[in-house]
Amino acid sequence: MSSVKVECVVNPGTVLGEGPVWEESDQKLLFVDIPGQKIHRWSPSTNQIESLGTDDMVSFAIPRRSGGYVAGVGRSIVAVDWSTKKTTTLATVDEDKPNNRLNDAKVDPAGRLLAGTMSRDELLEEKKGASLYSLTSDLTLTKLLGQVDLSNGMDWSPDQRTMFYIDSLSLSVDAFDYDVVTGQLGNRRVVYRMKEGEGLPDGMTLDADGRLWVACYDGGRVINIDPATGVRLQTITLPAMKTTSCCFGGPDYSDLYVTTASLGRSESEIKQQPDAGATFRVRGLGVKGRPSHSFAG
Numbered sequence: 001m002s003s004v005k006v007e008c009v010v011n012p013g014t015v016l017g018e019g020p021v022w023e024e025s026d027q028k029l030l031f032v033d034i035p036g037q038k039i040h041r042w043s044p045s046t047n048q049i050e051s052l053g054t055d056d057m058v059s060f061a062i063p064r065r066s067g068g069y070v071a072g073v074g075r076s077i078v079a080v081d082w083s084t085k086k087t088t089t090l091a092t093v094d095e096d097k098p099n100n101r102l103n104d105a106k107v108d109p110a111g112r113l114l115a116g117t118m119s120r121d122e123l124l125e126e127k128k129g130a131s132l133y134s135l136t137s138d139l140t141l142t143k144l145l146g147q148v149d150l151s152n153g154m155d156w157s158p159d160q161r162t163m164f165y166i167d168s169l170s171l172s173v174d175a176f177d178y179d180v181v182t183g184q185l186g187n188r189r190v191v192y193r194m195k196e197g198e199g200l201p202d203g204m205t206l207d208a209d210g211r212l213w214v215a216c217y218d219g220g221r222v223i224n225i226d227p228a229t230g231v232r233l234q235t236i237t238l239p240a241m242k243t244t245s246c247c248f249g250g251p252d253y254s255d256l257y258v259t260t261a262s263l264g265r266s267e268s269e270i271k272q273q274p275d276a277g278a279t280f281r282v283r284g285l286g287v288k289g290r291p292s293h294s295f296a297g
Contacts, residue, residue: 116151203245248289
């Protein structure tokens with residue numbers, strides 16, 4: 001662990017950084033600023049950043065196989081043409097809950113987009129009012145889960161038979177049996193329960209060995225978990241308490257990128273955490289990640 005290095009690599013004034021995705025084709029990091037209503041693309045080789053504004057909170061942006069991106073803007077899943085800066089609505093979720101918005105999303109090994117929702121109300125007065133949806137390549141929208149508080153991180157095991165999932169307020173990382181052919185979920189169980197001081201489980205990724213890396217909001221850390229045993233293997237401490245999500249990237253996927261948030265800090269916290277809101281790069285972990293999947297629609 002002594003060789004692990006954490007460095008602040010990019011901070012375009014992000015309020016709530018989220019959803020990092022490594023774009024292998026361009027060797028760039030894609031991430032969003034949810035309340036800042038911006039999608040960012042950053043090049044580690046040139047340190048240049050490109051940004052695209054949206055007309056509502058943007059919760060994720062993920063590459064499409066056909067080009068461009070699919071993004072969550074408000075309650076709409078939209079196609080984004082980066083060259084023209086135009087968006088086209090593909091689907092709308094939680095139509096009976098105008099106070100909800102999309103949150104974290106990821107594409108499964110078959111190319112489906114799985115996207116969850118949460119309340120815009122930080123107090124979450126309506127408990128279990130959110131959901132998890134699936135959008136297929138032909139734009140068929142299916143509700144996979146209801147009774148969700150705050151839908152967050154997800155990823156799939158290397159054999160594609162297990163989906164790991166986080167509903168943050170449950171303070172656990174759960175697993176489902178996953179049918180990659182049909183996209184159906186079953187047999188929900190708890191893989192890991194958060195410990196005192198670890199914060200809320202937020203975004204998540206898996207490494208090539210099938211181990212979990214979970215960003216801990218209000219915990220200032222990313223924890224590495226063996227899902228087979230439920231044992232925490234290591235903890236990476238970040239100089240920002242509101243760690244939000246993570247992904248592996250770089251030419252060989254050995255860099256771990258971690259997004260953070262700067263919102264809601266007191267004056268003393270601003271002094272103690274000057275880099276809060278930045279995206280950090282962690283090197284020297286001795287593990288590698290996997291390429292992410294692109295949306296087939």
